[in-house]
Amino acid sequence: MTRRGGALRLVQQVEHGRVAGELAAAWGNGTFSAPTPLGPVRTAAARHDDGWRAWDARVLFDEAERRPLHFTDIDAGEHIRLYRQGVERVSLADVYAGVLVGMHWTGLYRGRWSAPGAAARVGRSEEDRRLQDEVVAEEERRWIDAKQRAWTENRPRALFETELWHNYELLQLWDLLSLYLAVTPADEEGPGSAPVPWGPQLRRVEHAVEDVLLPAVGTRPGGPRIAVTAAVRSPGEVTLSPFPFRAPVEVQVEHTVVPDRPWSSAEVAERVRTTPTDAVAWRLVPSPQEAP
Numbered sequence: 638m639t640r641r642g643g644a645l646r647l648v649q650q651v652e653h654g655r656v657a658g659e660l661a662a663a664w665g666n667g668t669f670s671a672p673t674p675l676g677p678v679r680t681a682a683a684r685h686d687d688g689w690r691a692w693d694a695r696v697l698f699d700e701a702e703r704r705p706l707h708f709t710d711i712d713a714g715e716h717i718r719l720y721r722q723g724v725e726r727v728s729l730a731d732v733y734a735g736v737l738v739g740m741h742w743t744g745l746y747r748g749r750w751s752a753p754g755a756a757a758r759v760g761r762s763e764e765d766r767r768l769q770d771e772v773v774a775e776e777e778r779r780w781i782d783a784k785q786r787a788w789t790e791n792r793p794r795a796l797f798e799t800e801l802w803h804n805y806e807l808l809q810l811w812d813l814l815s816l817y818l819a820v821t822p823a824d825e826e827g828p829g830s831a832p833v834p835w836g837p838q839l840r841r842v843e844h845a846v847e848d849v850l851l852p853a854v855g856t857r858p859g860g861p862r863i864a865v866t867a868a869v870r871s872p873g874e875v876t877l878s879p880f881p882f883r884a885p886v887e888v889q890v891e892h893t894v895v896p897d898r899p900w901s902s903a904e905v906a907e908r909v910r911t912t913p914t915d916a917v918a919w920r921l922v923p924s925p926q927e928a929p
Contacts, residue, residue, distance in 0.1 A: 638707050639820045640795075640842045647696075647705055648819040649908065650689035657808075658814040659888050664807065669881040670857040674733065678804050680804025681727065681737035682811050688723025688742075696909050698902040705905060709840045713760030716745075717772055724776075733787040736780055740805045741812070742854055743773045749809050749852070780866045796858070803858040810851050810865065817851075817867055818845045818875070819890050823917045827869040835867070866924075873918055880923035889916040 639646045644858035663681035665671030671679040689708075692715075720742040728735025740750070746769035748755020753795045756767055813835055820839070829847040835849035848868040855862050866878045891914045895905065 638705055638842060641735075641822065641844075644764045644894050645704060645892050645897050646892045648692040648706060648890060649692060650686040650736075652814075652891050653815050653819050654683055654686040656818060656888050656890055657685065657811040658750075660811040660814060660882075660886065661807070661904050663884070663886045664811075664884045665884050666881065668856055668863075668879055669762070670860075672804050673800060673858075675891050677731045678731035678807070680731050681734040681741075681804075683807055684710065684723070684730075685737070685738050685808060685812060686723065686728050687726055688719040688721070690723075692882070693718050695736065696902075698900075698905065700902075701715065703899040703901070703921075704897070705900075707840075709843060711759065713762075713765035713768060716759045720745075721772075721888055727746060728783065732783050736783050736787060736801065737851055738807055739780065740801075741777050741808055743776045744805070744809070746770075746773055750805070781804060803855050806852065808852045810854050813851055814867065815890075817849060818888065818917075818919050821875075821894075823869075823919060824872050826871055830871075831897045832866045849879070857927040866918050868924075870925075874920045874922060876922055876924040878924035878927060882921065885923075886921040887918065888921070889918050891916045 638648070651883065658679055661672065661679045662675075668795045683861045697711065697715075698704075722740055724735060725738045727738045745759060746757040748757070757766065760769065760883055762767065778887040784801070786793060817835060818838060821844060822835040826850055832850045835851055838844065838847075838849075846869045848866060851865045851867060853862040853864040863879060865881060868876050868878075869912065872877050893909050893912050893914050895908050897921075900908075
């Protein structure tokens with residue numbers, strides 16, 4: 638959810654996931670290798686927030702603010718319930734994709750698996766941390782059997798594990814790039830300032846155009862790591878440096894616009910249900926220095 642011009646723009650989590658899936662499908666060029674196995678990885682990217690589907694339909698509500706709930710403000714217990722359902726559904730469709738989605742879920746409680754002791758993005762209390770620790774331990778135990786089923790004998794286990802964590806890190810980049818497209822105004826130009834790490838800004842309700850650094854990822858499994866910079870140099874166009882896709886990518890992000898005013902839970906849910914969605918179009922291109 639973003640606030641701008643007297644209105645709230647609501648993007649469903651599953652819509653943001655759909656966009657991430659399109660980014661996954663387009664990934665790869667002479668510098669960045671395409672993900673392997675592509676089908677399950679693209680499924681994981683597109684469905685990494687599948688557990689939000691029923692919650693999106695309900696339009697979670699912030700009683701104190703009298704508006705739809707910002708996704709980062711969700712109760713930790715509710716967050717666990719919805720992601721558990723999403724992981725279960727994806728795992729039934731594809732065991733490898735299910736492991737990746739489980740890694741994404743638990744990574745939200747472990748600083749995206751960036752470092753030992755990294756902070757969670759959801760919840761603040763001791764009870765929240767206890768619940769999240771239990772979930773992480775339970776999910777890591779589940780991976781033992783799931784990874785054994787996903788691993789095929791035509792590649793060494795070490796390569797399988799390296800590729801799996803590489804694909805997890807790609808998923809985090811696609812997740813954050815898709816969120817950047819969801820909240821950044823598409824009708825403005827960026828200031829051309831020094832890029833800042835992207836992620837903490839997602840707790841905001843109001844967003845301006847800014848140059849950002851996406852998480853560093855390997856150019857291939859086990860390969861050198863590179864951080865991609867995203868910037869808006871003209872309305873509706875995001876430049877990426879270095880450019881990680883085969884060709885320029887065009888995506889649309891669907892959203893619902895409602896007035897920025899006090900609501901009741903029932904009336905805003907009805908308003909969202911009956912309001913046609915709109916879409917913002919983005920084109921992702923190489924930076925001018927990389928353009929042929």
